Amino acid sequence: MNKILEVQGGCFSYAQSKLLLHDITFSLDRGQVMAVMGRNGIGKTTLIKCIVGILNWNSGYSAIDGKRSQKNKPMKEIGYVPQAHRVSFNYSVRDMVVFGKTGHSSFFATPSPKDYALADQMLERIGIHNLRDHPCNELSGGQLQLVYIARALINSPQLLVLDEQDYITGHTEQVMTDANIQKFFGVYSHSVEFQYKGNKITSFSFLDEV
Secondary structure, three states: OOEEEEEEEEEEOOOOOOOOEEEEEEEEEOOOOEEEOOOOOOOHHHHHHHHHOOOOOOEEEEEEOOEEOEOOEOOOOEEEEOOOOOOOOOOEHHHHHHHHHHOOOOOOOOOOHHHHHHHHHHHHHHOOHHHOOOEHHHOOHHHHHHHHHHHHHOOOOOEEEEEOOOOOOHHHHHHHOOHHHHOOEEEEEOOEEEEEEOOEEEEEEEOOOO
């Protein structure tokens, strides 16, 4: 199988503190799913952010399909779904999803009609098009999670990376076990157990802290 993700010799620390991540090396083939498990504060989210490119490795590198990450430049080949914490701003669901498209252009990029059409397609695909004009700060945790998934998929990423998806609802599970969504799956950060039928994820459940 072809490698979709490779991390080689990754080391990271915050400022001058002790290394939190040391010599992280692994690879992931296309179609594989990896779950990152561990106790709170051990560095799961930090690892995810280094893989995605939100944080820069002190040394070492991440690569998607052979393309290495660049400093201070999140990789558009990765669809990143962050922790679904409540938000205070009142952007509409549609605007939040379209930010996933323009965020890889520049800070001052203006969404085009095509960008909004893509956002509508993602919302329809995820099943929340009825919320398109709803303010994000009035959404439930589960609804916000689905918005983040739609935002992550708008660039047709090669890899989907999810960080501590705590607000698992019935509809979210239906979305995440959909074969059309699963083809993007790569890294899942949480104490989680997947149930398979053949090579397809049929459901998942959270484990106790390890």
